[in-house]
Amino acid sequence: MQSQLPLFPEQASNFAGSIDGLMLYILLTSIFFSALITFVILYCFVKYRRRSKSEVGVAQEGSVALETTWTVIPFLLAMGMFGWGASIYVDYRRVPQDTLDIYVIGKQWMWKLQQPDGRREINELHIPVERNIKLIMASEDVIHDFFVPAFRVKMDVVPGRYTTLWFRATKPGRYHFFCSQYCGTNHALMGGWVTVMEPADYAAWLSG
Template structure:
């Protein structure tokens, strides 16, 4: 007969922190429940009406008591807020060296893509002791990526990217669920996460079937869609150059600016008229419905892989001072 456990197994760096906060909240709730109900019972018995002619004593105020029952709850709630906010802040800031994996939710499956090109459905293989960053979106309705052993739950929303990260601390096989009702087969949208020793993960990665990295597949799609006819590397095309775009600030028509992150690149592919780059016209057509979410992810990775703009070679007889 298996042993009973109040919480799932702890298998990530955040799991103990989340559990400790939960234990604290539980202890505080139970303590004050007992105190309050005990006080209610005591006062109901101690100060019950003993005679019809008895007149109760009127209490006009107790400043010290009011301060106590105001300050103590305030202090406890601030501890809860600070503790919870600290965990939330660190969970929303993946480290720079995290292993990046893309996730697409779809009724009723999880599709996952590694940077090296390997694809998985309802399974995810990751190395032990390495931070893993998931960039996620949905093809249809709202889903929620939930791994109880990692204490990780992140909504996956259509039309935008959401991210989460975790660092596994124990090798094994862990449940993956969708924690947001997403239709008739919601309960079947389950999978497994396999945490492997680093050498086993590398063996799995090198042994899997791959048709190229995400960036390489993105380049092929970029060429198939003839995007290079307008987006020339040296900026001489009808549309802005994509070289060195990712991570930089883009100046927009009308005077605004935007950071070129994954969300901006995605929006520019599917809704190119939303933000027009300064100095260029609104001539790019939308690829909404023409490119799948997986294709968009591949294009995003290709744009991220592009280096800076190629330098323009000076004319042969140009004096050095005029270069």
């Protein structure tokens, strides 16, 4: 389920492509400007070094064109990050109407998951592929967090209130999920597997 060089987990939900794209855009922009600024600093160190004891600095007048360029370009790049991120976030937080609703309870240190028909599982979740899934989650004790790296979704699971999370799995397979809010001694063991199945297999599993 993992690529040879696991920099990124597998992409297996509707959110994975756009989140990875945004991540890559932010990463490449940051690398480009870090390298550029470092290079310019080193270049200016050498080029404008003091060559003799008597050398006097020359007053700089500034440049409107230069100021405008290095204000407008970073502004547009940063607004691109904001706009792209906001549009993904709105999609991520606005749950569609036609979801299959799964109830999730987190407790020290296990996950209890319940299908719409009442069928229950522990640390295992079976869902059909290409179907909008909504998790309705709560905690019995401390704060936990439901995280499926391959789906690029995570949400805190909190005592005393419900939180929700939606996604659409796009590839059948088995995907690891984790508790990603430190919750005590066995936090590291608090996880399980999401099994994404073809609709017919899911129906057979439900009735089996």
